[in-house]
Amino acid sequence: MIGIQEVVTLAFLACGPNSESLGIKLSELLRTKRILVESRLFTDGESYLRFTGLLEDQDLVIIQSCYPQQDKKLVELLFMLDAAKELGARKVIAVVPYLAYARQDKRFRDGEIVSNTSVGKLLGAVGTDVFLTVDVHQKESLKSFRTKTINISAVPLLADHLKSLGLTRPYILAPDQGASANAQLAAAVLGADHTYFTKHRDRITGQVVTADRELRLEGRDAVILDDIISTGATVANVARIVREKGAERIIAACTHALLVGNAEETIRRAGVTDIIGTDTVPSSVSKVSVAPAIANSLRQLL
Ligand code: R5P
Secondary structure (H helix, E strand, C coil), X not given: CEEEEEEEECCEEEECCCCHHHHHHHHHHHCCCEEEEEEXXXXXXXXXXXXXXXXXXXXXXXXXXXXXXXXXXHHHHHHHHHXXXXXXXXXXXXXXCCCCCCCCCCCCCCCCCCHHHHHHHHHHHCCCCEEEEECCCCHHHHHHCCCXXXXXXXXXXXXXXXXXXXXXXXXXXXXXXXXXXXXXHHHHHHCCEEEECCEEECCCCCCEEECCCCCCCCCCCEEEEEEEECCCHHHHHHHHHHHHCCCCCEEEEEEEECCCCCHHHHHHHCCCCEEEEECCCCCCCEEECCHHHHHHHHHHHC
């Protein structure tokens, strides 16, 4: 089956197979002309991709989120970036709203492959001039990339959305220390309190343990804010704790809602009433669009 993706000129803005609707929003915000990319699968499952417009001497933005199907979408992204340069594009900007493998940014156990570093090397090797992503798991991990990198925060947009919900004395909770800076940022927008929990993840089983802590939440709404919700275990642990402490509404908000398997059910069973994500990964909870933030950043690059 042949799929047609909308591709936009900005230059041009090429939407890979995982980011059509975000790409269309961006093209509208940036008032750019669209061209099409053709994509289909060969009979053995390999990807076939074709730019249907001329790229020569153009500045080009290629947008492709790497979830779901991380490996396939990453390979397609690399193919598109490589081919764009080969077809004569001048400056090539990779917009990757969700960057796969960002969580493997360290060698946690001897012999582990630091896949995040490999992804950075590959993006550089295909000639990417600028790499732009949204709320990468650890900003420092982008330092190993062999290209100029930009990390956009979706937190102000998420915070604006939370503000519109009319929450009662909201408390912004980071499920681990790594998420505490984002909780602080959102709390500043909302004029709310914030704090973080201490979490331990077993490196072999993946099991997550969250330490209880003193917190008074009677009559208050709790917002659990994380960068990624994957299996939902991290958010569910915090939700169970805050439910016991008397929180009224419990809201889970994140940038990248991967919602693997029955994550949504796990989270709701733990007491979460609302799940809010962005469109870096299209899902049933993509209530906030990151298009305005990406568009602002692109305007400064082109
Ligand atoms: C890890 O530190 C991330 O910030 C998230 O907390 C984690 O990816 C969430 O994963 P899960 O939903 O599987 O607990």
